[in-house]
Structures are given as C-alpha cells and as structure tokens.
Amino acid sequence: MPIPFIMPKMDMDQEEVVIDQWLKNEGDTVEKGEPVIIVETDKITSEIEAPAEGKLARILYKENQVVPVTQVVAFILKEGETEADLPHVETADDETQQDTHQSKSAIEGKPISATSLAKRIAETEGFDLREVPAVGEKITKEDIDAYLQTRCKIKPRVESPATPAARRFALAHNVDLKTVEGSGPRKRVQASDVLNAVQQMSHKTPDRQSTATKLEPLQLTSMRRRIAERLTASYQNIPHIFLTVEVDISRAEKVRKQLNQKASTKGFPNISITTYLVKVISVCLMRHPFLNAYLKDERIHFWEDAHIGIATALEDGLIVPVIHKANKLSIHEINRQVKTLSQKAHEGSLSREEIQGGTFTISNLGMYGINSFTSIINQPQSAILSVGAIKRRPVVVDDEDSINVRPLMNLTLAADHRIIDGAIAAHFLVDLKDLLEDPEGVINSG
Amino acid sequence: MGSNKINAAYDNEETTDARKKAAELGLTNEDLVSMYEVMVEIRHFEEMATTLYGLGKVHGTMHLSIGQEAVAAGAGFTLQDKDYLINHHRGHGHFIASGADVNKMMAEFLGKETGFCHGRGGSMHIADVTANNLGAQGIVAAQIAMAPGVGIAIKMRKTDQVALVIFGDGAANRGVFLESLNMSSIWDLPVVYLCENNHYGMSAEVGRVSGKVPFKDRAEALGIPGYFIDGNDVLAVYEFMKNAFSHARSGSGPVFVETETYRILGHSKSDRNLYRTKDEINQWKEKDPIIRFRDLLLEADIITVKQVDEIEKKMAKVIEDAVEFAENSPEPNIEDVMEWVYA
C-alpha cells in the first residue's frame, strides 16, 4: 500500500493551510523527513516533510489551493509500488472547488460585503448581516452599531414595578398589580401593598375575589342623610318593643270584594289593602289613644285625630305621605287620597303639608313577599305597624277543631316602650286584629 | 547568541569502551540492551505522537523529547520503585523509562477513560501517584517548588527514599528555582535536581536568557553539589544520577545534575523553528543519543545488527499496540465531568 501523505495539523486551532509550493514533483524520489511542500498558515511559512521514503505520486492539491489539515495531499510509493497501487479516490481539482463556492453563494442570495470584524460581530450577536444597511461599500462595525441601536428600543416587559414577593402574592391572590398602589421606592409594589389590597377586597365582596376594584363612593343625598339621621335618632332614643299578630283576612277580603263591586258600578277605583288598613287602623286608634300620642318634655301628648302615614319606597329613598284625619274619612275618600299621594310620591311632587303631621305609620312590605318584619318608629310618633304578605296557610280554626286554609297576614307593631306598656300595645293589636277579621261594622261606619 | 553559550561536552569526546564502563557501573549486558530498548521505545512513542497529531487524532498539543532519550533512560534506570518522580510537561520519556505502561500513556494522550488520568490530564499531566510518579506539571518550575515538600515527607518518615525532580533550562530561571534549592540545601533534603538543559525554553536560547551557565553553578552557590554532564551519553547520565541518588539517599542532602542535550523538534506542535537554523538542528541530529549508544553497543559486540533491527520492530509494535489499545478504549462519560474535583 502506498503511504498517504497527510497534511499535518500544526496548531491547536488550525483548520487549513494554503499550499505555497511543491518542492517535489510527481515521480520524484523523497527521503523521510525531506521538505516536500511549503505551506502558509497565518502568514507563517512552514515546510512539510515527507512522512516516508519513496516516490511522490498523485498530488491531489495544487499550489495556492487551500487544504484542510489531516487531508491526504499525495501518496508516496514504496519500493516496487506503481501508480496502479494507488487507491481509487476522486481528485479535487480547482474547477469543481470553485464551482461549489460559487453555487453556495448563489443559493444564499446576493453576496454580503462586510469587514471581517462586522462579520464576526454578526456571528456572535446572531443576526443576519443582510438586514444591516451599509453607509459605504462594505458593512462596517459602525453600521452594525447604528443598526443595533434602532433595533433595540427598550420597553420594559414588566409595566408595574413590584418586588418578587409582591408578584408571588399577586399571583396567588389573583390581584392585578396595576390596580395596586406601590408604597416602595419609585412606586414599587411591596408584598404588604398586595396583602392590603387583598384584605380590602375580601371586606367588600366576601365571596368574590375576582376584582379588587374599589367602587366609587356614593355621596349621600339630602333625603338619605335625613332618613339616616332620623332613624338613627329614633332607634337610639326610643326603646322599641315589638309585638306580632296573625290576622285572618278571609272576611275582610270578602268585604273588599263587595266594596269593589259597588265601586266599579259607581266608577270608583278599586280599594287597595292599604286603604282598608288605613281605615281600620284609624278607627282602632281612636279606641287606644296611647298609640296615637307622643312623649315630649316628660309629658304624653295625645292627638285628637289619626293622621296616618304610609311609608312609600322610592328609587333613592323613602317618603311617608300622610292621610290626615283618616278617622273622619270614608273608605272611598281614603282610597282616593292613597292613590293620589302614591302617584305624587313617585313623581316627587308631594307638598310639604302632605308629608307632615303624621301620628301613626304603616309600612307594607307584603308585596315583596315578606312575612313579617320590624320597623323603626317615625318620630315624634309612638308606634309603627309593619304589614306582611297575605298568604294562604292551613290554620286550626279554634271553634271547629279542624284545619282550614285561610288567607293570613302578619302584623308587627313597634311601640315606644316609654309610654306604651306591652299590655297596652297588645290590647291595641288584638283589637285591630278583631276589627280586621270582622270588618263589616267599621267599613259600614263611613 | 550570548557569550554564555554552553559548549557541548562531547566536543572532546573519547571513545568509550562500553564493556569496561558497564562493569564500572555495575551494569550487565542485558541492562545495557534494555536501556537501549527503552530509548528506542521512547523515540517510537514520540514519533507516533507526532503522527497521531498530524492525523488530527490528538485534541490538544504536546511537548516531545526526541533527541533527549538518553537523559530519560539514564535517570529512569537510576530511579527505584520507592523513589518519587516529580516531572515536567516534556515528560513522556521519563515516564516510559521509569516503567510506565505505554498503553495507558497512549490512551491518556488520546484522552481516553483508560488513560493514566482517565482523559482528564492529557499529554502534559501524566501521573501515577500510587506508583510514586507524582505527575507532570504544566506550569514551568511548579514541580521544583513541590520538591522540598516531598523531601520533608521523606525526612519526617525517616525512609531512604529520594525525590527526583526533573526540569528544563527554562525552569532554572524561575524564582522558585532559588527558593527550592535553598530550602533543600538548608535542610539537607533528599532531593535530586535533574536539569535537562536542551538549549531552548520554547524559543529562548539558554545563553541569551541566562546570566550565567551552566546552572549547576547556581546550585553550588547555594551549597549543593552540582554537575554538568553530556546528556546525550546515556552511560554518563546513569553514572552521575547513580552517584547523586546515593548521596541523597545517604542523608547528605540534595544534588544537582545538569545534562546537556538538545530538543530536536519544536517546543510544541505550533513551533515553526524560526529562532534557530536548520544547520544547528542537523548538527545535533548527528549527535543522536540513540545512534550513538547503538554504535557503542555494536562496537563492543554487546548487540548485533540483527538485534538492533529486531528491537526496532519490537518497539514499533509495542507502540502500535498502544495506539490500538488507546483507539479502542472508550471516551470518558460526559456525566463524570465533575468527578475528582474534590476528594
């Protein structure tokens, strides 16, 4: 076997050499260690010595050609060997090499003209030199600097500065850091800021964590402020007692139906349960003067007539128009006034007189389905009646020992305990119950 | 070239009668032949190293000792198993001469797991501490600073061991050279300093970079017996090293032996020999220690031409087998890269 003449590697980081000169030709005899090739690497010229003694054969790389180190560049025929003994290898001649070079750059598009420094920067920074506009013919380091500056307009990825701990809490509690005001330097959100936000949120909406948003506070309207003041004063100053009674209104309903039949023939509007209550209460109050009185300067003042207020819910509050001297009005008149005042209340057109001078109030939440509730006394009155919903329920009828289904309604009286003892209140309430359950006398009275 | 340039010791060379000399040194014919064999083995190892490098099979660089085989063989034959060897980066020859397994050396050279250092050290750091080969240092003269410590250990243990530290002319100009020799001198440490003066520290010609040569004068100035001898004469190296070892072993303190030899190849593989002439290299090739010893043995009929051929073939085979062993050996496991940082 002929000995391959290998281009030796000479430096640790060396990859290729350029053949400067062949000192021997094919067919020449060479001694082991005799210089055969002069090569150039990094501007240093070196002699490459023959690896063995013999005849030089098949030179594979010509002068000025680049040879990767450790490549076979020729063969040395030992004594007795001929060219026929050479292995079959493709010769790498100039043309094919250049062809590959050209086709390579053709594939990559137009050739890039850049300084070697520029190329190196592009390689280490990892961008395509073709993107870099050149001022001169070649792309220079300056061109790259300018390009990199336009490319890099710093926008912080993180919009809200926050400590890592704050971020961790925000993530855990689903808090949007943008909604949290930072107490740290440069408004940086601290862990404590997030925790405070979480606490506030849980006060507002105990079973919802989705928003930490604080709702805009609602400024009190003058009406609301007045209500707040009066109710607070009443509740603080008046010791309330509460009594509830269940009223069977099956007969009252029957009476109301009859009345309505009459009313419709006369062209009067239907009589509401409120009208009915106002009428019966006004009569009852005349029998129980302590419920139609008030305490002032250590005296109990009694009213001559029953002026009955009707608590009316509005969108932004509550107003209590008054049926004056209800005890002296017919049920139809009461009904007319109730309707007119209710309409005026919703229109906001009640006069001062129409809301003043009440001596007793009724509050009806029955239309909302509320069974029973308590109310706060509307000062300077001494009692208020809370009216629940009329519901059909099974009851044991006392004198029959049987269960009947009857329309029932709960009435709860709140009374000023300073002037009204429990028994007085009870008497009033039972009397009222009786009147409501057996209404004919009252209704027919006027 | 400075005026300090060393004159080769063998300019007034006498013909040595190998038989007579061997008898004086207590060496048998077999000893002489095996010394010759070792020199040939070293030469083959180094030539194979350069071939493998040329083939791109060696990852790093290497520092070859072609032309310096007599120093290695002479010292290696003096060194006993119990003695410590502290070596430098151009150390292949010393290890082979002191009996190291060339298979493991070649495997290390190729960075394989089966190498002396499991591929962690490479050509420059071959070591076999369990066999008292304390390894080769890549920092010039580092091993000189370590030597007194080995001497202290021997002295504290009161054994008859010797620490042999080998270094080149370049190392003799390092600061620790003075520190180390001085320390060994004041404490009479059992250290043999073997200076392998091969004329060049990389490209620095010894006369040009040294205030005064030979370096053995510096040792003498510190109170250490110093000798300057022909390093291409294996029997001379053996003779002086033998005496040096006896001196150190007897508790009489350190000895300094400077051997003059020549680095035929460049400093490392990237050397282009720009700092010396071809003529100079060729002159030294004429003084090839292997040819010289071969001729001496032939002349004294200790060896035949046929034997010389056989030794040549035998050693070529030993090295080829070493390459085969190395090439067939596994690479170290990547996962083991952190192994052996700490004990």
Place this chain on the structure above:
Amino acid sequence: MPEITFRQAIHDALVEEMRRDSSVFLIGEDIGTYGGAFGVTAGILDEFGRDRVWETPISEETIVGSAVGAAIVGMKPIAEIMFMDFLTLVLDPLANQAAKVRYMFGGKATVPMVVRMPSGSGTGAAAHHSQSLETILMHIPGLKVVAPSTPYDAKGLLLSAIRDPNPVCFVEHKLLYKTKGEVPNGEYTIPLGVADIKREGTDLTIVTSEIMVHKSLSAAEDVSKEGISVEILDPRTLLPLDVDTITNSVMKTGRLLVVHEAVKTAGWAGEIMASVSESPAWDYLDAPMRRLTGKDVPIPYNRFLERAAVPQEEDIVREIQAIVSNQY
C-alpha cells in the same frame, strides 16, 4: 465553658491535631521561636521540635509548593502565609497544583493540606498587609475556603480543615485574634460547608463573615430598639457555600444584605446574591438585595481613611434601616 481567645483556639487546634496525627506538620516563616507574626504558633516548636515545625526562609511560593508536594505523598502540612496579601505569591501552587492535581491526575492524587492566612484591615498596615482576598480563592474549583468569626468556630473548623482530604485555605482576620469566646474543653469539629445563624430575626437577613459578623451583631442589637429584627448568618465556609441555609433565611425575611470587608467589585456578596436569585428564595424577596462591602480601593494607611475604606457598625445600621424602610 472556658473563654479563650481566637488566637488560642487556633493554637490549641494545631497542637491537639499535631499530637493526634504525626503526619501533621507546620511550615512557614517565623513560626518557631518567634511564634508566628501573630503569635499563633508560640511554643509549638518547643513541644514538637524542628522535625514538625519547618521554619522557612522568605520563600512563600515554595512554602506552599512544598506543602502540595508533601500532601501528595500523604503528609498533612499546615502552611502559614504571614499575610493574606502574599496570596499573590502562592497562587501558582494553590491554584495550579493544590487545586488541580487531583482532577488532572484522574482522581489519583489527594492533597490534604491547610494554608492559614491572616487577613483584613484595621491594623494600620496599609495596602500590602491588609487585604481580604477570599474571592480569588473561591474562584478556584478544588480549593475549600474557611473563614471563621469566633474562637469556637475557629477551633472546630480548623480541626475539620486539617482532617479534610482537600486543600483548605483558612482565613484568619487579624482583628479577631484578641477576641474571646467560649470554647469547650476537649475535641470537637465543625463540618466544612455548614453555615451558622449567629442571631435569629424576621425582617432582614445579613450574610457576613469574619470580623463583620461582630460589627453586624452590634448593628442588629442597635436596630432592635427600633423594632427591626435582623437575622445574622455566617457562612463560616465560603467555598463550598451553604446556599440552602442562606436561601432559607432569605425566604423567611424577604430581605438580604451581604456585608464583607473585601472590595465590592466581583466580591463574594455578588456570589451570594446570584445564588439567591437562582433559588426559590427569589420569589420571596421584598426588597432588592444589597451589598455593604469594602470600597474598591487599596487599604489606606491613615486611620480615618482606613476606617472609611471598610464597613463600620454605623454603616451597617444605616443600611439596615434603609432596606427595611424602603429608603434607598
């Protein structure tokens, strides 16, 4: 428990280990009759003789080089480098031989040696005898770096260092030599690579070592009156670093201050912070991690300048207050 000085603790460790193990020996300048530049080895020559106390010429590189040589053949040398500043003279045997031979010889060599080196400023010794160069050593895989702050730690750690099969650099801050602390009678060791919490706290973690541990403890006491609770953590071993203990403390307090005497740039404070950044503790930080270190300057001679060059107790107090109140 008896109270002894830091100097005495190191002395005792040396003597006890030399009595226990005949392969332990001392090597260094003026360590014999003189007793070492800081008196640590006083009296040891008398007890053990010149066979165990190798008093050298001024040859630092060969002192440490010899320690490496002796260690490779199985001895346990303890070298003393009179000032840590001379580390620059011994870096070759330390970095290139001691630290690397085991690895580059494929695990075949073991280098059980200790290099003691007095460090730090505060003695008016100026630029060549006052440096704290721990970081240089920490940058070299294969070495271990120990830097105790109390007599108790010094003794326990030195015994471990001598018995460790690796090269250990043992840093002794000069101002600590006279400090006293409780050290139990009898043998005990402290494992290398385990940090110690010198004071527990909840608001801020200070990682610090050597003399700065004491300055930080005083500062922590000061700010405790303001209701600030500072945890002080002494790594004790700088290489390998006990990162887990540090990160656990930071997770607890959410704030980290590293205090060291060495200069700031590329100091080990940066290493601690980087380790915390890479750990789960990152998510628990509620303030930027801060460094309070020596200024990037050679140690000056003038006493006021010297003081100004390295952190003092009042600087630590200020820094704690600033971090805890987000004022920086």
